[in-house]
Amino acid sequence: MDVGTALIAQSHRVDLSPTTAIVWALWLLVGFAGIFPGIVAYMVWLERKVAARFQDRIGPNRVGPFGLLQPIADAIKLIVKESIVPRPADGLVHLLAPVIVLASAFLTLAVVPFAVGLVPIDPPSGLVYLIAVSSLSPLGIFLAGWSSRNKYSLIGAMRAVAQLVSYEIPQVLATIPVVLWAGSLSLVSIFDHQAKFGWNAFTPPGLLAFAIFLIAGVAEVNRTPFDIPEAESEIIAGYHTEYSGMRFGLFFLAEYLGVFAISCVATVLFLGGGMPLPFSSFPVNLIDGSVGSYILADAILLAVFLAKVLLFIFAMFWVRATLPRMRIDRLMNFAWKYLVPLCVLNILFAAAWFEVVVRPGRIEAGRWAVGMIGVGLLTAAGVQLVFWANRKLAAAAPIDADWPAGGAARGG
Amino acid sequence: MVAHNYVFVGLLLLVAVGFALAPLALVALVAPRKRSPTKADVFECGVRTHGETWVRFRIQYYIYAIMFVVFDVETVFLYPWAAAYGSLGTFALVEMTVFLALLFAGLAYAWAKGVLRWA
Numbered sequence: 001m002d003v004g005t006a007l008i009a010q011s012h013r014v015d016l017s018p019t020t021a022i023v024w025a026l027w028l029l030v031g032f033a034g035i036f037p038g039i040v041a042y043m044v045w046l047e048r049k050v051a052a053r054f055q056d057r058i059g060p061n062r063v064g065p066f067g068l069l070q071p072i073a074d075a076i077k078l079i080v081k082e083s084i085v086p087r088p089a090d091g092l093v094h095l096l097a098p099v100i101v102l103a104s105a106f107l108t109l110a111v112v113p114f115a116v117g118l119v120p121i122d123p124p125s126g127l128v129y130l131i132a133v134s135s136l137s138p139l140g141i142f143l144a145g146w147s148s149r150n151k152y153s154l155i156g157a158m159r160a161v162a163q164l165v166s167y168e169i170p171q172v173l174a175t176i177p178v179v180l181w182a183g184s185l186s187l188v189s190i191f192d193h194q195a196k197f198g199w200n201a202f203t204p205p206g207l208l209a210f211a212i213f214l215i216a217g218v219a220e221v222n223r224t225p226f227d228i229p230e231a232e233s234e235i236i237a238g239y240h241t242e243y244s245g246m247r248f249g250l251f252f253l254a255e256y257l258g259v260f261a262i263s264c265v266a267t268v269l270f271l272g273g274g275m276p277l278p279f280s281s282f283p284v285n286l287i288d289g290s291v292g293s294y295i296l297a298d299a300i301l302l303a304v305f306l307a308k309v310l311l312f313i314f315a316m317f318w319v320r321a322t323l324p325r326m327r328i329d330r331l332m333n334f335a336w337k338y339l340v341p342l343c344v345l346n347i348l349f350a351a352a353w354f355e356v357v358v359r360p361g362r363i364e365a366g367r368w369a370v371g372m373i374g375v376g377l378l379t380a381a382g383v384q385l386v387f388w389a390n391r392k393l394a395a396a397a398p399i400d401a402d403w404p405a406g407g408a409a410r411g412g
Numbered sequence: 413m414v415a416h417n418y419v420f421v422g423l424l425l426l427v428a429v430g431f432a433l434a435p436l437a438l439v440a441l442v443a444p445r446k447r448s449p450t451k452a453d454v455f456e457c458g459v460r461t462h463g464e465t466w467v468r469f470r471i472q473y474y475i476y477a478i479m480f481v482v483f484d485v486e487t488v489f490l491y492p493w494a495a496a497y498g499s500l501g502t503f504a505l506v507e508m509t510v511f512l513a514l515l516f517a518g519l520a521y522a523w524a525k526g527v528l529r530w531a
Contacts, residue, residue: 024420028427037431079435082443087452088465099432106428110421120424121417128491129421149465150454162473165480172487180494241455246439250432329530332476336528340483340519344512347490351505354497 027120032106040256041071047256047317054321081245086149089242093147098243098250100140105257107133112264113188115274115301116284116294127185130265131172134220137258138164141229144251145239156238159328160229163219166335167226171216173343174209177350178269181358191273195281197363199272202279204376205349208383210270212339212346214312217266219335221258224320228328263312264305271308274301279363337390345382349375475527479519486515 045060045067052059060067085094110133111126113119123129138161145157178200179185182193190200200206219226230238237243240251267273276282283300286293326334356371357363454461493500493508522528 024423027420028423032424032427033431079438080443081439082445083436083439084451086454087449088454095436099429102432103425103428106431107421107424110424121420123417131487146466148454150456151461151465152455154465154469158469158473162476166476169480169483169487172484173490176487176490176494179491180497183495183498185491185495236455236457245443246435249435332530333528336479336519337523341516344516347494347512348505348509351497351508359498 024120031120032109036106036109036257036260037253040253040260041075043256043260043313044074044252045070046313047320050314050317051321054318075249078246078249083245083247084242086242088149090147090149093143094242095247097140097144097147098247098254100143101137102250102254102257104133104136104140105254105261107136108258108261109264111187112261112268113191113273114264114305115298116287118298118302119188122186122188125185126187127175127179127190130187131168131175134261135164135168137254138168141239144243148239148242150242152235152237153239153241156229156231156235156241159235160222160239163222163226163228163328163331163335166332167216167219167339170212170335170339170343171220173340173347174213174216175269176343176347177205177209177353180347180350181354187268191268194272195275195284197358198279199270199275201270203353203357204372204379205346205353206270208342208346208379209350210266212343213266213270216335216339217262218316218319219331221255221262223255223259223316225323225326226331227325228331231325259313259316260309263309263316266312267305267308274303274305274308276300276304337393338386341386341389342383345386346379349379349382352378472530479522479527482518483515486511 048070049059049067060070063069063073085091108130110120111123111130113122141160141164142157145153145155145160148154178190181197181200182190184190184193194200201210222229230240232238235241240248243251272278275284283297283304286297286300353371353375356375357368360367454465489511490508493504497504
């Protein structure tokens, strides 16, 4: 069937039965317009609390008990603030940029399976959809920096696009092993595969892919140590220098929504979604067709899923409180010279793991042990090879040779 | 639920845009609007901005964008291969190894040419 016929066949499947309409309405109005922004608002509160503890402060504690009403106070403050648009700016694009960034973050969450059956949509090409909508955000960020007509904004936007496109490659390539093992691009199939074969992070190529995905993920949401696009000590606030009031608030919301989304995706792809045990399909195998068993299993899955997501979010806050910002040349080097070659090699290791362990259709102890040791050694050798080659090449041509005193002043 | 997935995506897009525009509309109603020439200036650490902002920018960024396109197209080929790998057999692996090797040669060429040097 060619693409055109397939598309027509797809479009005839539109069937808005009352049940579907209700489920969708619940997802859109309660989930996307209610719960997710709520989670994000409290992530901001949590980050302020966590960052405060790391710096031996108390953090927000004035508005409500433990400062719990702080997000509401912040929202009111943002709404009553004047939105200042600079005179030479491109008004329409200036308005649209934060909307695009926020929409991109929202759309990403549409394919995340939170528990069995608890997924807004499950298109067969889920992962491609995910990559496609998440790469809309660099567009919004660039429009923001360009339309502001401020030099700092422009530099920030240029840096942002360079960084985001560079880290998108390793992030996308790191998901290839997962797709290869599950034999599908659907996130639900990837979850099902892990119920059978254990979490993807508990395989040697999976662990490497997981590490790369996390690093690239942190870079994709512009967080420390990859926050060069909004490096406040150099370029004011980067692409959102000229944004104030609620328009800035939208960027802020989008950034935290992005952190939440990337944590969800990492949990589904590498940490077995909501399954509490690495090598057991525990709550999924409880489902015996009765409604009670389904609710019980989903309650466990959802609770564990959110706990894992919270762990990721906390790790990102921790990293932010600990590490300084990377220099841009090292940042780009790291993406192209370390992560991309590692990802390419890792695809071959993933194929080896598939042949040894996944091919029989279920885990066999002997083959699994051979895979863990054999593919594990192979993967470790691959990592060593890439780092060794980079050390050799860097010794031949040190990157600092191009950075004499005042080098940074030449821009970039 | 055999409804079309992308109808949901369309609806979600509407919700997301609405969610972004609603507070902006509220701001237009509630927030003060006091224009002044100084306030509407672009922010520049207290001095007047000098020269045109929309200028031609460093070529380095453009080169990275080209590299991105090359590798992003690669992933479009890799996804279907990865999804179908289980039923394709060993020959598919050999083919993909050749493909990856060619791409890697491209990366190595760019690397040797100094494209990946941020200077």
